[in-house]
Amino acid sequence: MTFSDWLLFLHVASAFALVSALVIYWSIAVAGRNVERPVDSLRYFRVAKPANVLIIVGTMGTLIFGIWLAIDFEAYQVWDGWILAAIVLWAISAGTGQRGGKVYAEAQKLAERLVAESRGAEPNPELRALLTNRNAMWLNIASSLAVFLILVDMIYKPGV
Amino acid sequence: MLATIRPDDWNFPLLLHVLGAMLLVGALTAAVTALLLGWRRDAAPYTRFAFRTLLFIGLPAFVLMRFGGEWTYVRENLDEQPDKVWVGIGFITSDLGALVLLISLLVTGIGARRLGRSGASQSRLTRVGAVLTALMLAGYIVAVWAMSAKPD
Numbered sequence: 515m516t517f518s519d520w521l522l523f524l525h526v527a528s529a530f531a532l533v534s535a536l537v538i539y540w541s542i543a544v545a546g547r548n549v550e551r552p553v554d555s556l557r558y559f560r561v562a563k564p565a566n567v568l569i570i571v572g573t574m575g576t577l578i579f580g581i582w583l584a585i586d587f588e589a590y591q592v593w594d595g596w597i598l599a600a601i602v603l604w605a606i607s608a609g610t611g612q613r614g615g616k617v618y619a620e621a622q623k624l625a626e627r628l629v630a631e632s633r634g635a636e637p638n639p640e641l642r643a644l645l646t647n648r649n650a651m652w653l654n655i656a657s658s659l660a661v662f663l664i665l666v667d668m669i670y671k672p673g674v
Numbered sequence: 675m676l677a678t679i680r681p682d683d684w685n686f687p688l689l690l691h692v693l694g695a696m697l698l699v700g701a702l703t704a705a706v707t708a709l710l711l712g713w714r715r716d717a718a719p720y721t722r723f724a725f726r727t728l729l730f731i732g733l734p735a736f737v738l739m740r741f742g743g744e745w746t747y748v749r750e751n752l753d754e755q756p757d758k759v760w761v762g763i764g765f766i767t768s769d770l771g772a773l774v775l776l777i778s779l780l781v782t783g784i785g786a787r788r789l790g791r792s793g794a795s796q797s798r799l800t801r802v803g804a805v806l807t808a809l810m811l812a813g814y815i816v817a818v819w820a821m822s823a824k825p826d
Binding site for chain 2: 519526
């Protein structure tokens with residue numbers, strides 16, 4: 515295996531880490547919509563812990579190894595249209611995902627506080643409002659859509 | 675940059691294959707995490723979550739990955755060439771993975787049902803499900819390496 519093969523593997527593995535994190539977030543976002551008690555929501559937030567690592571590894575890895583590959587491969591340049599499009603989509607995905615994630619981070623903090631105050635078994639309307647926040651949902655849809663478009667862009671390579 | 679330059683008619687089957695594989699690995703990661711969290715306590719909600727994730731995301735993603743893979747295999751005329759190591763790894767992980775996925779679905783489904791009825795906080799079926807999905811995830815990580823680095 516050449517150095518370029520390893521770069522390609524690391525780039526693809528980062529993409530898998532990114533999508534895996536999104537799948538975990540979506541799974542708990544959908545499951546969490548029916549949750550009213552803080553103690554129940556905390557279980558889902560525990561499932562999200564590896565996703566919080568995978569999203570950082572995936573977001574940074576795809577960009578770093580992607581640019582490295584573009585420099586390494588003679589056939590491609592970093593300023594090629596499809597690579598620039600991918601970088602723009604990457605920025606959109608990271609920005610919207612981060613903003614959408616803030617609402618869930620707020621929900622997690624609230625749930626932890628309520629459990630610490632021994633109110634974990636009582637339904638909480640404020641927590642429910644955060645878990646069903648439409649704005650956060652739309653931001654996450656935008657983020658996931660951008661990742662899907664990056665995948666399409668990577669495979670079709672328009673302009674090549 | 676998932677592959678170098680190739681004919682355009684391979685793109686759609688490859689997109690389905692890669693998308694399915696990514697969603698499958700994501701579903702397995704979510705399921706493994708939940709089942710490991712339910713290993714010692716709170717097994718019922720975690721096993722139910724893992725079962726639903728495998729059923730509603732993992733299984734359709736597997737079908738998409740397998741269908742897209744087979745389609746790509748034919749389009750690339752790989753069926754007319756001598757077997758390559760990375761293709762072999764792909765087929766082995768995919769075919770064994772199908773079997774293990776079905777067993778995991780069965781085990782976690784029955785486990786979730788039993789836990790729901792009994793109210794127990796631990797289950798042997800949750801642990802078996804955790805081991806099976808972890809093995810599957812490890813196998814698919816090897817497959818991702820084989821598919822992207824293509825060792826021969």
